Amino acid sequence: MPNIQIKTYQEYEEAYKRSIDDPEGFWSDIASTFTWRKKWNTTLEWNFEEPNIKWFKGGRLNITENCLDRHLKTRGNKLALIWEPNDPKERFVRYTYRELHEKVCQFANVLKKNGVKKGDRVCIYMPMIPELAFATLACARIGAIHSVIFAGFSAVAMSDRINDAQASIVLTSDGLNRGAKQIPVKRVVDEALEKCPSVNKVIVVERLGWAVNMVEGRDVWYHDEVQGVSKDCPAEEMDSEDMLFILYTSGSTGKPKGVVHTCGGYMVYAQYTFSNVFQVQENDIYWCTADIGWITGHTYLLYGPLLSGSTSLMFEGVPSYPDMGRFWQVVDKFGVNIFYTAPTAIRSLMGGDIDDVLSYSLDSLKVLGSVGEPINEEAWHWYHTHVGKERCPLVDTWWQTETGGIMISTIAGITPMKPSHAALPLPGIQPILVDTEGNEITENEVEGHLCMKFPWPGIIRTTYGDHERCRLSYFSTYKGLYFTGDGAKRDKDGLYRIIGRVDDVINVSGHRFGTAEIEDAINHNDHVVESAVVGYPHDVKGQGIYAFVICKEVPEREDYLRAEIIETVVEKIGKIAKPDKIQIVSGLPKTRSGKIMRRILRKVAEGDTSNLGDTSTLLDPDVVDEIKAGAL
Numbered sequence: 277m278p279n280i281q282i283k284t285y286q287e288y289e290e291a292y293k294r295s296i297d298d299p300e301g302f303w304s305d306i307a308s309t310f311t312w313r314k315k316w317n318t319t320l321e322w323n324f325e326e327p328n329i330k331w332f333k334g335g336r337l338n339i340t341e342n343c344l345d346r347h348l349k350t351r352g353n354k355l356a357l358i359w360e361p362n363d364p365k366e367r368f369v370r371y372t373y374r375e376l377h378e379k380v381c382q383f384a385n386v387l388k389k390n391g392v393k394k395g396d397r398v399c400i401y402m403p404m405i406p407e408l409a410f411a412t413l414a415c416a417r418i419g420a421i422h423s424v425i426f427a428g429f430s431a432v433a434m435s436d437r438i439n440d441a442q443a444s445i446v447l448t449s450d451g452l453n454r455g456a457k458q459i460p461v462k463r464v465v466d467e468a469l470e471k472c473p474s475v476n477k478v479i480v481v482e483r484l485g486w487a488v489n490m491v492e493g494r495d496v497w498y499h500d501e502v503q504g505v506s507k508d509c510p511a512e513e514m515d516s517e518d519m520l521f522i523l524y525t526s527g528s529t530g531k532p533k534g535v536v537h538t539c540g541g542y543m544v545y546a547q548y549t550f551s552n553v554f555q556v557q558e559n560d561i562y563w564c565t566a567d568i569g570w571i572t573g574h575t576y577l578l579y580g581p582l583l584s585g586s587t588s589l590m591f592e593g594v595p596s597y598p599d600m601g602r603f604w605q606v607v608d609k610f611g612v613n614i615f616y617t618a619p620t621a622i623r624s625l626m627g628g629d630i631d632d633v634l635s636y637s638l639d640s641l642k643v644l645g646s647v648g649e650p651i652n653e654e655a656w657h658w659y660h661t662h663v664g665k666e667r668c669p670l671v672d673t674w675w676q677t678e679t680g681g682i683m684i685s686t687i688a689g690i691t692p693m694k695p696s697h698a699a700l701p702l703p704g705i706q707p708i709l710v711d712t713e714g715n716e717i718t719e720n721e722v723e724g725h726l727c728m729k730f731p732w733p734g735i736i737r738t739t740y741g742d743h744e745r746c747r748l749s750y751f752s753t754y755k756g757l758y759f760t761g762d763g764a765k766r767d768k769d770g771l772y773r774i775i776g777r778v779d780d781v782i783n784v785s786g787h788r789f790g791t792a793e794i795e796d797a798i799n800h801n802d803h804v805v806e807s808a809v810v811g812y813p814h815d816v817k818g819q820g821i822y823a824f825v826i827c828k829e830v831p832e833r834e835d836y837l838r839a840e841i842i843e844t845v846v847e848k849i850g851k852i853a854k855p856d857k858i859q860i861v862s863g864l865p866k867t868r869s870g871k872i873m874r875r876i877l878r879k880v881a882e883g884d885t886s887n888l889g890d891t892s893t894l895l896d897p898d899v900v901d902e903i904k905a906g907a908l
């Protein structure tokens with residue numbers, strides 16, 4: 277671990293310079309610290325036109341050998357995973373590297389026994405229980421491609437993803453705990469599978485001990501399957517560019533797309549960024565609060581920490597249960613040194629009693645992290661002052677599902693830190709700002725669209741089953757560049773501040789939704805003719821969802837209709853995409869060519885209607901007055 281870790285600002289500058297002058301030499305040296313069955317022939321082959329990006333071509337490896345096997349000699353008895361349940365009264369569970377290795381191997385053997393082979397897509401729809409970690413790594417062990425779906429998505433959302441990936445098997449649980457609630461997970465799976473002919477097997481892990489419907493010939497219990505199964509499973513040898521996983525994420529158009537990451541590059545990038553950004557030391561206890569269903573959980577709960585031989589804490593619960601001090605109680609309980617969470621969690625805790633934080637010591641903390649959305653200055657200061665006691669560097673890490681790992685971030689204690697700024701790019705990352713025509717803006721104290729001009733090992737390779745979609749989404753807006761979809765500022769010292777999306781993507785509590793995706797869901801409601809969705813600033817969630825809806829007839833009770841529309845969205849996507857505000861309108865502001873002027877709707881949603889700009893090109897300018905008058 278230490279040999280890839282930057283220790284001083286000078287080392288950062290040197291590493292950065294080398295990564296630009298000689299990217300292949302730079303990444304090749306880092307990749308050499310991993311275990312490869314066969315070394316690669318070509319470090320990098322790329323063009324952003326197709327795009328075609330290959331890192332460590334010809335290299336052979338298995339990522340789980342790097343996460344587990346290679347640590348057994350030196351760290352076999354070290355804790356790999358600590359699992360803290362939802363209910364503080366339930367006992368936590370710990371796994372050493374040796375034990376985790378056995379659990380993963382056993383799960384892998386269960387998968388094999390149930391017919392899973394290299395290259396098969398495996399859908400994992402499970403709560404934050406240890407088996408979710410075992411299952412994910414078990415797929416990687418045997419070369420199956422995992423597609424983890426956050427267990428808050430609805431049956432419809434799940435079946436869309438399963439069908440897109442043509443998954444043959446689903447790994448799930450009977451139910452899940454979420455604060456005071458218990459949710460019947462298996463029932464959602466059963467509903468989803470009514471529309472998924474590719475799935476012929478379901479393995480169910482028991483969490484709640486609930487009686488669930490088991491379909492004869494399709495569904496089996498994990499605890500039955502694992503009886504007598506070997507704790508050893510040889511790792512499948514993979515090509516560096518073989519797919520490791522698919523993770524679905526929303527874009528500005530169409531259904532969510534399956535972002536594909538491959539074995540070699542993702543591995544190298546996950547560990548390099550984990551080790552550096554958080555400045556992880558051998559005995560640190562590290563806690564990332566993200567769910568494995570999101571990219572942050574993939575890279576910084578699971579792969580990054582295990583690749584580094586670190587101890588990773590996995591938490592089943594929520595920040596507010598049984599009370600608003602739960603996070604801090606867990607920090608003290610395990611002596612957590614590094615804590616990585618989302619601004620939305622911080623903002624919700626800021627609303628609680630300050631004693632919920634101050635009554636814990638938090639002495640063990642050394643580094644704090646933030647991810648998923650811009651952290652506003654107020655939240656930044658609260659987190660830094662009350663949690664970090666002004667003693668811990670706070671790293672604001674900017675990245676995306678598509679980037680595989682952190683791209684722009686303070687390196688804890690080493691590179692500059694500034695409230696609400698992700699700050700400097702990591703070595704190997706070449707961000708640029710462009711204007712709307714795609715011209716590079718080279719000065720400082722500017723704002724523009726954030727792009728990358730050179731590949732890094734963790735970059736998206738394709739969107740599953742539709743390479744053209746990958747090209748169109750990320751590589752076609754600005755020629756020769758990867759376009760992030762984000763707007764950013766660069767201050768006088770060259771530090772980056774991410775402002776937010778410049779496309780039709782809304783970031784709600786750090787979760788991405790395309791406006792089109794939510795509109796599509798709303799339009800499924802029988803009463804709805806058309807809808808337009810925009811984001812607006814929300815105190816806790818960062819952005820809230822504001823829907824303007826045209827109905828077939830004037831509803832008798834608007835509140836009933838709103839409740840019904842929310843129900844439709846919950847059914848099509850999940851609770852996480854519930855609109856916060858629904859305004860029933862008789863028309864939408866459209867141009868003569870029929871395009872909705874979202875700019876106007878955004879202003880209305882923000883409550884700023886003083887200057888709506890030019891509305892003369894609208895088909896029906898009167899509709900704007902009506903919308904303004906009815907704003908919620």
Ligand code: WTA
Binds near residue numbers: 570572646647673783
């Ligand atoms: C936003 C999450 C500001 C951004 C890792 C990006 C951020 C999207 C930050 C990706 C940050 C993520 N500051 N904005 N530190 N981190 N974002 O794919 O808009 O779930 O494009 O990946 O979240 O979200 P995703």
